Amino acid sequence: MTTKIDAPTFRRALGSFTTGVTVVTTHGEDGNDYGLTANSFNSVSMDPPMVLWSLGKKSSSLPAFQTTGHFAVHILAADQEHISNQFAKSGADKFAGCTVERGHGQVPLLDGCSARFECRVVHRYEGGDHVIFVGEVLNFNSFERPPLVFHGGNYGMVMKKTDDTDCSRSDIGDGWLGFLLARAYYQMLQPVRSNLASHGLRDIDYNILTVLSMGDGRTVAEVDRLVSITGLRVTDDDIRKLAERDLVVLDDDGGRENMVRFTDAGRSYAIQLLAIGKAAESDAEQDLDYRETQVVKLLLKRIIRTTGAMLPEHWQKEQFWRGDHLWMEPDRSDAS
Template identity: 70%
Template sequence: MTTPIDPVQFRKALGSFTTGVTIVTTHGEDGKDYGLTANSFNSVSMDPPMVLWSLGRKSSSLPVFSQANHFAVHILAANQESISNRFARSGTDKFAGCAVTRGHGQVPLLDGCSARFECRVVHQYEGGDHVIFVGEVMNFDSFGQPPLVFHGGNYGLVMKHAEEAASIAPAFGDGWLGFLLGRAYYQLLLPVRENLERNGLRDLDYSILAVLSMGEERTVEELDRLVSISGSRVSEDDILKLAARGLVEFQRSGSAQENKVKFTSAGRSYTIGLLAIAKSAESNAERDLDYREAQIMKLLLKRVIQTTASSLPEHWHKDQFWRPDNLWRDRSPPDAA
């Protein structure tokens, strides 16, 4: 006896099977390119090399794929969610703005994916409301990009299993957040520090220059307040040292409120250089993270910043740091709390 299948529940149960996401493309006899997002892709045979995928009978590209001798399967990379959505929308010009090269049978090949298979159609099978296409792989490319994942109707990313992730750094403070954040911060700072040391400067000088990079013309008192988030204090003496190095200008003519610190042009270009070193250290650190891991990490850190911000003094809020004359103008300032 068979149980009646509730389509909603059936779809939901199928959704618990995690897949990658592909875009399958072909070239029509009308000279146009066709393609759609498909997660029904699977491997079939090693020898000969074969893959399959299935196409819904309601798909507007069914007549073209039924006639085609070739197709290409692109396994999407983690940062290709938007192109996946674009190719899942019927009736639009899906290829607009996409750079394509041509494969077997003039099939359009897309860039930026994780892997790509060019296939010759060898079988078509009836599959209920879908048609199953089996292709022999004639050529393939593997680009080593982390893949986009689909599970339960949502996109996801591949994360290492908790146990495997734990083995990466068993000695690091047993998951103590403060230790991990501090350690990551100091390691990111290493190349900046090396440069500071070579120039006879200290961490404190970097903090002062970094605050000035967010907006100049600050009083010593203001710099002291803003830098004090790092635990260090700024005195007039510290500013005079930077002035003696030719990095800042400090005119002591009037009251403490009138004596403002600003960059010399040498100081401004040195600071831009330091920020570039910091940015490149950050890119290196992100290199082993895939796009979505990097996004999630930043999102979670912002949450930590937000949830711990309630006790921050007013002068440590974002608008106190950033001014229109900041050095990041064309570099989009990081959006912190």
């Protein structure tokens, strides 16, 4: 007698088991290549080296895998989500755009993965609506690329869990997000502040220069309105002091509608401050790998989006960020 279970609930429960993602390939007796995305892969034995995976009986690849003597398992890398999607689509040309080498039994081998196992089929077992394949590993490669992860129906990536993530044994404030954000911000700002201090400048001066660096030529009132997100307010006197230092010029017709602009010296000092901030960012990222940096930025962006909902219009980035800003956009060409 089979137990009656609710299929979606069962699938959800199984989805709480986090796996990698593989593509299993074979060369059919008909001379065609076959492959599919599978997360049912697992290790079985060290001696002899054996692995297993299971194939749904509805798969169009079933006849090929039932008769083949060999298959290859590719553990996908974190940047191969598109390969996973491509090999999960029935009817599509799954190998389109893939560079293929040939392995044991002419099996197609894909590149760019984390690890690859070439296998000889040693057992096929009935497993309900799946067939379980056990293969002896004839050859394998480990390419040391970070793996793609599958959990609860979504792709993910691996992040090392260290003692730092245990908020229960925290020092004062360590479990409070606001404290962590502020502390990280002030620590990263320290080199900028030291430089400002060495020029006899203050936080408010930095804020004014920063606002101009996002688009030059604004009224004093606008500079004040934008800076006020920090809790500080800009007065005519603050602008005048920066003008005396030859960092800004103020169109002088005596009202608050006067325009504030960089002088050449002011623009080049703002660029210097940006470079110091960028160097501090590189230092801060030293202990993070590429994926961790991406995760930190992603999570901060989500917090900014959530908490930004109640901000007035003029603090929305698109309202004050202009084409003549001095900020270099991050280079995305190395995304992997």
